[in-house]
Amino acid sequence: MIGVVLALALLPYTVVGDAVPAPLVEAPGDPARGRAVVTSRQRGLCLLCHTGPFPEERFQGDLAPSLAGVGSRLSEGQIRLRLIDSRRLDPGSIMPSYYRTDGLERVGAAWRDKPVLSAEEIEDVVAFLATLRD
Amino acid sequence: MSAGSRRLSFLGVGVAPVLIVSALVGSAAVGLADADGDSRRSGFDFMGPQTQAMQGDDTSNPGMLAVLEGEDIWNRKAGAADKSCADCHGDAARSMHGVAAHYPAFDTGTGGPINLDQRINTCREKNQEAEPFPWESAEILALSAYVGLQSRGMPVQVGDDARLAGAIKAGDEAFHRKQGQLDFSCADCHDANWDRKLGGSVIPQGHATGYPIYRLEWQSMGSLQRRLRNCMAGVRAEPYSYGSPEFVELELYLMSRSRGMAVETPAVRP
Numbered sequence: 001m002i003g004v005v006l007a008l009a010l011l012p013y014t015v016v017g018d019a020v021p022a023p024l025v026e027a028p029g030d031p032a033r034g035r036a037v038v039t040s041r042q043r044g045l046c047l048l049c050h051t052g053p054f055p056e057e058r059f060q061g062d063l064a065p066s067l068a069g070v071g072s073r074l075s076e077g078q079i080r081l082r083l084i085d086s087r088r089l090d091p092g093s094i095m096p097s098y099y100r101t102d103g104l105e106r107v108g109a110a111w112r113d114k115p116v117l118s119a120e121e122i123e124d125v126v127a128f129l130a131t132l133r134d
Numbered sequence: 135m136s137a138g139s140r141r142l143s144f145l146g147v148g149v150a151p152v153l154i155v156s157a158l159v160g161s162a163a164v165g166l167a168d169a170d171g172d173s174r175r176s177g178f179d180f181m182g183p184q185t186q187a188m189q190g191d192d193t194s195n196p197g198m199l200a201v202l203e204g205e206d207i208w209n210r211k212a213g214a215a216d217k218s219c220a221d222c223h224g225d226a227a228r229s230m231h232g233v234a235a236h237y238p239a240f241d242t243g244t245g246g247p248i249n250l251d252q253r254i255n256t257c258r259e260k261n262q263e264a265e266p267f268p269w270e271s272a273e274i275l276a277l278s279a280y281v282g283l284q285s286r287g288m289p290v291q292v293g294d295d296a297r298l299a300g301a302i303k304a305g306d307e308a309f310h311r312k313q314g315q316l317d318f319s320c321a322d323c324h325d326a327n328w329d330r331k332l333g334g335s336v337i338p339q340g341h342a343t344g345y346p347i348y349r350l351e352w353q354s355m356g357s358l359q360r361r362l363r364n365c366m367a368g369v370r371a372e373p374y375s376y377g378s379p380e381f382v383e384l385e386l387y388l389m390s391r392s393r394g395m396a397v398e399t400p401a402v403r404p
Binding site: 061096 | 161280297311313314315316318322323326330331332333334335366367370371372373
């Protein structure tokens with residue numbers, strides 16, 4: 001294990017209504033990488049709370065709405081804000097803010113000052129979720 | 135690796151292989167009925183019938199091995215005083231009957247709450263003049279399981295000591311405080327979402343009536359504080375230290391919520 005801790009500065013973004021219309025990074029998100037993040041119980045953690053169209057994944061949670069069809073319910077910008085900081089829209093939501101490091105208490109040493117996902121991973125997940133249209 | 139042994143990392147939940155398939159499926163029943171409108175439910179009620187049967191039958195409950203070891207320690211002389219627990223306390227079935235149902239309890243020595251493990255170790259240091267058992271050691275888990283068994287089936291009695299009101303309130307606040315990178319409080323799951331599934335695991339109400347427990351995911355005995363550390367790591371928070379005031383306050387609050395529910399020690403949990 002290498003104990004290097006990078007204080008990762010967050011990239012700025014602009015909220016318009018209930019969306020972040022502009023991508024966080026220039027490079028377009030990769031849906032295949034995004035799918036890997038969504039189904040990973042170490043990276044995305046999504047299936048701990050959400051179900052979704054992932055027949056190979058056992059043990060999907062039911063604390064949150066299904067991800068099936070999210071791409072037809074929400075725009076990419078709306079998905080992006082819900083990943084970046086869902087609690088900005090609903091402070092009572094248990095959906096974690098995936099791209100935020102302030103206002104948190106007792107964050108474990110391994111996670112301190114880091115967002116749950118990187119800006120690139122956010123874009124990969126947005127690109128993937130946008131493909132879930134049914 | 136079988137599908138049944140697959141692990142989930144979040145909140146320390148997981149699905150471990152069922153070690154012993156008891157023939158007594160369906161015979162166990164230690165969960166509280168809610169005849170008087172009590173909506174509280176033990177973690178036992180959320181388990182599958184095989185795990186319930188494993189707990190319900192002492193010949194298949196792995197926690198009973200710890201109880202046997204605890205009985206052995208109870209009767210073994212230790213320390214500079216060369217005394218066993220039994221030398222002072224006699225037969226645990228009599229002297230320890232109902233004792234664990236009162237823990238965590240007020241300790242005049244420290245002026246605050248201590249849990250059963252701390253009580254045992256205090257006695258060990260003062261009266262046996264022996265080294266305290268380390269946190270989570272097989273010895274302290276065994277002895278607390280043995281003492282805990284003497285209260286099995288009795289109602290939890292924690293929560294009516296006015297001297298502990300402040301500590302219970304502190305534990306209550308900790309239970310409702312969002313923590314960690316994922317920013318969850320205990321209440322977010324165990325109050326607002328019990329009986330739902332986190333990954334493949336049903337979320338219980340957080341009534342800690344069966345500790346120390348044999349946890350299938352651990353394949354070993356463990357304390358409530360170990361279990362709480364799993365949850366804290368799951369939400370990516372810095373866990374409290376073993377024996378810290380924060381942990382004992384949280385333990386105290388949890389047990390006060392469970393007041394009147396049946397002690398299940400040694401419980402089996404997934």
